[in-house]
Structures are given as C-alpha cells and as structure tokens.
Amino acid sequence: MAVSRRPPVSTPVGVRTPRLDAAAFATGRASFSTDMGLPGMLHCRLLYAEHAPARLAEVDVSEALRLPGVEAVVTAADVPSMPRAGTSISARHLFARGEVRCIGDVIAAVAAVDVETAQRATELIRVGYDPRPAAYTLEAALAPGAPLVHPGKAGYPVASWMRRWFVEAPGNEATHFRLVKGDIAAARARSHAVVRDRFRTQRIEHFSMEPHAAVAEHDPATGRVTVWCSTGKPFRTQLQLAELLQVSLNHVTVVFAPTGGDFGGKGEVTVEPYCAVLAMRTGRPVKCVYSREEEFFAATCKTPFDIDLALGFDRDGLLLFADGELWLDTGAYNSMSAMISVYAAIHLEGPYAVPNVAVRSRCAFTHNTMSGSFRGFGNPQVSFAREALLDEGAARLGLDPAEIRLRNAWRPGWTNCTGQVLDPAKHSVHVREVIAAAADAGEFRARWRTLREARQGTAQPGRRRGIGIAAAHHGLGGPALHGTDTGAAFLKANPDGTVTLITGAADVGQGIDTALSQVVAEALGLPREAIAIAPKTTDGVPQDLGASASRTTYFVGNAVRAASLDLRQKLITVAAEMLEADRQDLDCAAGKVFVRGAPARALAFADVVHYAMRRRGEQPFGQGVHQGRTTELDERGQGNANNTFEYSCQVAEVEIDTGTGEVRVLRLLNAQDVGRALNPLIVEGQMEGGMVMGLGFALLEEVVCEEGRVLNPFAFDYRTPRAGDMPELRTVLLEHHDPVGPYGAKGVGEICMNPTAAAIANAVADAIGVRITSLPITPERVLAALQAAGGARGSAKGA
C-alpha cells in the first residue's frame, strides 16, 4: 500500500468524496500551462487583421525583425506548405495567405525574449489592406449577390462524415442537414392547434478562467515537438498539430496540463501551432498565452442561432409535429458548427414523442470570427425555442406547463426523430420521472397557480413574479458523425500492490480522474490510497476523443471497469497457482486475493504481483475498451445517433422590476437523471455550474459584434454570473441506472445547462405575459416587451 499513516479510505462508486487532486489546486501548486516556464523560453504574440475582409496588399516584417529581442517573425510566406485547418471543412489558413476574412485571422507570429517586446514587434509590422465587400450578418450573407466569404469553397477538403451535407453550390451556405420523419403536411392538417415563432440566440464566450495557453519545444535531433497546453481534447490537438506541421503522430507529444476550464472552447488548435512553428524556427521553447481580449475574437464563441419553429398539437395536447428551420452563423470558418447544426437538429424535438419531425439545419459563412463548440452543443439554443412553444401550446389548450410536458414525454419503446428505438435494455428512458420530480420538488403547479392569482389581484406594484418549467435531453457521445467512439484504459499493478490507472481522459476541472478512481476501487475493492492516476501525455496513454459530448464517464468509465475486471482475473489466475486453489473459488477485496469462504487463505496484491513478475515473467496489467453502438445518419437524418440519453427538467422562479426591466432569478431547481452518481459531490458541482452558466446565457451574456468586430471583448464589458447573481440553487439527482454505463453512470456535464435558459425565459413570459424570443433577456428587452404589449398579453419580438 502507499506510504500513509492514515487508515485506508474506501471510496468506491457512489461515495461523496473530495477530488484526488483538490489540494494541489487549493494550495496553488497545480502548474497550468500559463504557469509553465522553460530555460531559454521565448514569448509569442500574434498580429491579427485590422480590417476584414480585405486583400493583403503588403506585409512587411523587416522593421519588426530589427527590434532587439525579436528572434523570429513568421508569416504565410515562411510556411508555404502548411495546409488549411478545420475539423469539418478545412477552410482556414492559420497564417493569412493573401487575404483576411475576419479580424481573428492571424497575419504574423512573433517570438521575442519577453511578451512586451513581442507585442511591440507586432505593431512594427506594416500591412497594406485592400478592403473587400463584407457580409457580417446572416441576412447579408444570404442575400442575392452577397459577397462570398469563400468563393473557392468547392475545392476545400471536407471531412468524409460531412460530405453528405456540405453545400458545394456557390454562395455562403456551408452545410445543409436535413431530417425527415413522417409526414409534416398531413400532421399539420390534423392539428387542433399550431404554434409558431422565430427565435434568436446570441454569441456567448466560454470565459474559461484560464485563457488558451501553450508552451512548445522542438528537438531538432529527433524532430519531436512537445506541447504543454490548455485543452480538453489533447488527441485532437495532437492530430491537428501533426497535420499542420506535416509530421507523424508519434513525433508530436501533447502533455495533458491542468486545464483551467474548457466548456467546449478548447477543442480547436489556437496558440499551439504558432508556438510549435516558432520553436522549430528558433530552436528555443516558445510560450503563448491569449489575453482576455483574444479569447473573444481569436478563439471561438457559442454559435448564434436563428430558429423558426412550428409545433402542432391535437385536442389533448399531444404533439403531432415539429417543423424547424435553423440557421447558424458559423463565422468566416466552419469547424465545429457543422456538427453543432446536426446535433441541434436531432435534439429539436426534445424528450417528447413527436410522430412527425422535419428539420432543415444550415450553416452560413459570414465575415464574423469563427463560432463553435460550447457546452450543450446547440441543445440550449433549440431547447429555448421548443420549450417556449410548448408553453404557448399549453396556454392555447388550457393545460398547465407541467402537464403538457408530462403528456408528451418519451416512453420506453418510442422511436425518436432519427429512428432510434428507445430500448430500456440499451439506454435509460426516464423522462416522465424527471419532469414529475422537478414539478413536485419545485412545487411547480401550486406556485404557478398562486402567482397567477397574485398577478390578477393586487400584486405589489412594480414587481412581478413568474415561474417557468422546461425539460431537455442530451444524446451521449455525439451523433455518429466520425465513426464509432471508443474508450480505452490500462491498469498497471505495481510490485507494492498498488495500481496505476492509465487513461486518455482529459480532466478539465470536471473531476473525471476521481470518478474513474472510484470505478477502480469498486471493481477491485482497493482503498483510495492504493489507486493513482498516471501522468498523461499523448504518447503514454490510450487514444481518446477528449472531454466532449458528455462521453468521458460513459466511455472511459466503462473501459476502466473492463480494465479493472481484466486485472482482477489476471491476479486471480496467478493467486490460484500460488494457493493451489481453483480460480472459481477466489475473490478480491481490500487489496487481497482470498479463497471465498476461507478468508484466512489470502494473498496480498503485492505478493501476487511479485510472484507474477519474478516467477512467471509477467507484468500484470488490465486492459479495457468500450465501443459505442451508434450508426451513421443517412440523407434523411435517420440512424442510431446516440449511445444513451440524459434528461433534465428545471424550474425557475423570477422576479421582474417593471420599472427597470431587471430580471432576478429567485430560485432554480434541476431534477436530472444522472444514471448513477459515481461521486455525488462532483455530479452536484457539474449540475450547479451548468445551471448558473445557463443563467448567464439567459439573462446576462452576449458577445456583441458589429461589422465583424467584437465590441465588448473585455471582462468588464462582458457580464458573467457572479456570486451576487446566484439564486437559491437546488439539485435533485435521480439515479435510474443506465443499462450500459459504468455501474449505471452516464454523462452529466451538458444536460444540466440545456433547459436552464428555457426555464428562465418561460418564467419571464409567465411573469409579464409577453414572450421575449431573443436571448439574452436584458432589461432593455423586458421594457420594450412591456411597452409593446401595453400591459396586455401579446407577443413581442426581441430586438
């Protein structure tokens, strides 16, 4: 066992225990990429386009090169063979080549002895711009004769899974995903009530507390590039670096550094390739850290959506159809937005039994900075629209908002919009339970009636209260766009009887390492002290897709369980030889292998491992994989897109100051089907964090873009939720074990945010009797809505 004076602590699955690595963060000892320094290290700053779109008439770096302390200045001319970058459509030159399309385009990268010198050098680079006509909005980009962001897009490399939806025809439309289930026209004709509206969601910033950061080192003797960086997808970073630098994967090492927040924002390469190129050029390590301002325009933001949705109901409030059209402003490049457009489309129906569904989901290029992946992956956007219309439908039919959701909830055996049968033997289907739990715990119906009566009576003037409910689901593992997902793990037994877990799971603060250690503890009966997590590099751990799509607990967790059981079998086999016992009669617990029914006949793991190595010439280790079971989506958007589903239903109560338009969330409740909480402390933390992030999306946050520029790229102009904004938060964990997930667990980190903005928006509509259809719901929009309605009930579009 590990050297420790404390008694061993048992932390198997389900135990509420602090994170393994918590003390490293609480003491400030954890070394993030931003904290890294290497001998001789240079610092990189980037020169971005000042005007875009424009042709580059001239790029003159000579003065910058003359500045003392500058070691290298790299432009496109220095890397002529570097291919275009992009996960779905490879459209972007990391070093602008003759033209710039958005203000996030990089013209030059400078390496100098310190940050100030590098920054000064970028200011000495002379660039001549020849401005071109621009399309900064969806409307402008889609208008006839609009300036083309990518006139040559038909020639771009497109990922195989995206080819079906890539739009080759001239124009700014980049991708067009179609989903068709049933017959919308017939369903519309049969509908008793049809509700339809247009919704808009905004750009928001991930605002990870640690900015994007990297340190790169190049060894000319071996050709190896080593990168320490802040990323949630180390293997994608490795792959993109290898492609850009045109070296093999086994010559790019990405070191998993502690990552100060991700939320989907750290999947694209940002600073890493610039550091690598400059390190190769100078022979010295190079570090680059984004400023907060760069986080807003150089990295991606949440993709803004334009949603036109219609829902049809029968007399009893049962959904007959959902017909939606989604437009995504992907910015000047399209990497993750194409995938988001698919994900949003297949989640548009929500966790509801809708027999007829049609969705046309399209991405358009504009001259804005690139948008992309963000916690929820398109789901919070479409949930906002759908849940609003469910309330409108309920009002038309005289049902309460909880009732209409309960009536339409998915049932086991239902076939969802992609044709996937909701088989309880393969995934959990507990939508009714989740909605009922939220409504009960949140006392939704009673409060809803009480508040209605209060508003009709003599309510406090100037203040109005409202309550809202909203539900959502989240497909785990991402739709099967680029093949089946696989999780893998190794578990090494050490000669002292401890074990070391080797996985490619990226811990970006969600605590996955701790949860995985609990899976090992459960499977092997080992105390916490006997389990350690191996330091991670892309060379030293199995391949993994990274912290995305709520997949890690499920995929890597299952692989860890399999690896633990594999090691268990191997130790039992060795012990059987040592004890001259039958394998069938042996069991493992508390770091020992023993004969069932005769616990005195036992061997410590240490002795078994020692024997295996010295007598049998074996290194005992367990190996485990978990393979997903998804299938590709066809041209009608049909296929088994998801491995399992997560569900959340949330209740929000708000108070609105009708004089100022200010919305205050008083309480927020989340009833979530978590499958099984491997560690309730961690699961609650994910849920609470997601809810408060959803509150920011609903009320506070917007990256304001005008003419392609970000007007508020600073922490003081961009308002994230703070402690004082925090409502009374309540989490209800429903543990309907998933039939496939590790010990019943599944992902929890995205679903918790999906219905939050919708619930808050529904509460606002309940309070003021007017629906605001654009996020965020700012005081200005509330006042405008109140004025437009003149106090009477009506519909008001947001600005």
Next chain:
Amino acid sequence: MIRAAGAGWEGTDGHTVTIEARVNGRRVRAAVPTHRTLLDFLREDLALTAAKRACDVQVCGACTVLVDGLPVSACTYLAFEINGKSVETCEGLARQGTLHPIQQAFVDAGALQCGYCTPGMIMITKALLADHPRPSVDQIKEYLHGNICRCTGYKKILDAVLAAAEAE
C-alpha cells in the same frame, strides 16, 4: 502611491526602485521597474504562481493576494507599492503540508473544479473571515462578488466559506 513613497527607499533611478517587503513571511529585497505589476513580480521574479492572470483589468479576482491583510488585485497593483509591507499569497497558507482550514474547507466542500480561480477565492475568503469571523450569506456574496468562478455556480464555494468560518 505617494504615501507609499516614504522613507526606506533606495536606489531610485526613475525607472527602477529597490523594495523590501515580506512575502509569505519571508523577507524579500528586490529592484523592480516602477511599471512592474505585483502579479508579474510574484509570478515571474518570485516564481509564486498561485495568483493567476485571467482578466488583466481587476474585475475577475483570480490574482487576489493580501497586502497588509487587505485584498488587492495583483494584476493592477504595482510591485513597488509593497515596499515596507507584508504580502500573503495562497502558497503561504499551508503549514508543513497541512492545509489551512480555508483550503481544507474548499477541498472538502467540492468548492473547486478547474482550480484556476481557487487561490484568489481562498485569499478573498481569508480577508472576509478576518473582517467577519461569522459571516452571513449576504456578506459572503458581497466579498466574493469580485471573484469570478466559471465552473461551480458558487454554491459549493459558499458552503466552503461557511464551513471554514466554523472551523477557524
């Protein structure tokens, strides 16, 4: 700034001043450029990287340290201003491997996720508990309002602060 420029200064050449201060109880003597921020001084000159750079404009609290017991944003506080003063960073809290009660409370309550805002949160909590040993929830929210956390939703941080107040 003018008040700070009192006796005990030496070697002022218009650009660099020599300062003497205590950092986490240790005496520090250094020549610092007048424009150098306390954050750069701590992180680069003293290799104390617990205080983080996150916003650069004094609005997120990730760089919070205590100067003579008062919380300051090190990113906009000039290093020479600590002359003759005592600076405390998150590295100075644990004693011989034993976590400070505030640190222990953050660990136990699950009050940290990515950990980047945590040293700043812990330092502002120290300042809070010095002023209000038994803080109300409103007082906690008021003190923490200048420190952004993007991961936790603040609930478990509030739990940790209340637990730390009990423990101290």
